[in-house]
Amino acid sequence: MTTTALLHGKSVLVTGSTSGIGWSIATQFVKAGAQVMLQGLEKESEVGHLISQLEGLAPSARVAYTQADLSSEKSCNHLIAHTADTLRSLDILVNNAGIQFTSRTESYPTEKWDAVLKLNLYAPFFLSRAALPEMYKKGWGRLVHIGSAHSLRASPNKSAYCAAKHGVLGMSKAIALEAAGRGVTSNTICPGWVLTPLVQKQIDNIARERGILEEEAKKLLLLEKHPAAEFVTPENLGAFAVFLSSDNASQINGAALTMDVGWTAR
Numbered sequence: 348m349t350t351t352a353l354l355h356g357k358s359v360l361v362t363g364s365t366s367g368i369g370w371s372i373a374t375q376f377v378k379a380g381a382q383v384m385l386q387g388l389e390k391e392s393e394v395g396h397l398i399s400q401l402e403g404l405a406p407s408a409r410v411a412y413t414q415a416d417l418s419s420e421k422s423c424n425h426l427i428a429h430t431a432d433t434l435r436s437l438d439i440l441v442n443n444a445g446i447q448f449t450s451r452t453e454s455y456p457t458e459k460w461d462a463v464l465k466l467n468l469y470a471p472f473f474l475s476r477a478a479l480p481e482m483y484k485k486g487w488g489r490l491v492h493i494g495s496a497h498s499l500r501a502s503p504n505k506s507a508y509c510a511a512k513h514g515v516l517g518m519s520k521a522i523a524l525e526a527a528g529r530g531v532t533s534n535t536i537c538p539g540w541v542l543t544p545l546v547q548k549q550i551d552n553i554a555r556e557r558g559i560l561e562e563e564a565k566k567l568l569l570l571e572k573h574p575a576a577e578f579v580t581p582e583n584l585g586a587f588a589v590f591l592s593s594d595n596a597s598q599i600n601g602a603a604l605t606m607d608v609g610w611t612a613r
């Protein structure tokens with residue numbers, strides 16, 4: 348089977364797909380023949396160029412966009428219903444949208460804790476809960492959660508992020524057990540550092556706090572965790588998500604799948 352045909356006829360919602368990892372995942376799904384619902388915080392008028400870019404990748408590509416803040420149960424439920432309606436079904440849900448906020452625990456602001464937990468843990472739960480009944484009815488479905496190396500390891504100043512990412516992995520495993528034998532899988536990809544706006548902010552902070560150049564800050568950030576000073580690429584993550592959504596991955600269920608340049612081998 349060619350890569351183009353791999354997900355032909357399948358429809359996918361990729362949350363947080365106007366930027367970074369989500370954008371690359373959406374790109375790879377279009378290349379694999381899927382119909383894609385993009386979601387982000389931007390107004391529809393601001394993402395026209397992204398839609399055109401994706402539509403240019405495959406002659407039959409079907410790409411739609413929904414502006415949604417996923418920090419509420421209501422907007423998560425609405426996004427699933429709207430996607431199923433617009434694309435006529437929802438076969439694959441990629442829970443990717445996420446934010447970071449770093450601070451020592453004793454001074455971690457409550458509103459930041461809430462914001463990180465709401466988007467990084469509650470939203471994947473609300474979205475999965477709303478998507479599963481239709482998948483079970485069809486006997487086919489894929490939940491792909493973008494966790495993190497922080498689903499498996501901790502770092503200082505990231506208590507909310509680690510709580511959320513460990514939580515997503517636990518949720519994914521529980522769903523996997525419930526879904527066993529029903530044609531639906533639930534898996535968590537656990538990336539190491541990927542050079543996206545989310546990580547660029549952390550690099551800028553290191554450079555500012557230590558008075559060093561951006562390139563030096565990147566190397567410091569990488570080598571603290573990765574055995575090699577290289578970022579995980581969004582393209583590799585996108586290809587991995589496509590594979591997990593294919594029929595060839597039907598027996599991968601409840602897994603924590605690292606793509607972290609060896610971070611968690613330590």
Ligand SMILES: NC(=O)c1ccc[n+]([C@@H]2O[C@H](COP(=O)([O-])OP(=O)(O)OC[C@H]3O[C@@H](n4cnc5c(N)ncnc54)[C@H](O)[C@@H]3O)[C@@H](O)[C@H]2O)c1
Binds near residue numbers: 386388417
């Ligand atoms: N970048 C990394 O090194 C890295 C590593 C491991 C895991 N991750 C995870 O990958 C995912 C994507 O991260 P990224 O680095 O591509 O981030 P990013 O900042 O580039 O993109 C985040 C996306 O989420 C959307 N978003 C932000 N707030 C939202 C909200 N309230 N409601 C709905 N959508 C919202 C944004 O519009 C954007 O599309 C996150 O879950 C992150 O935790 C990132």
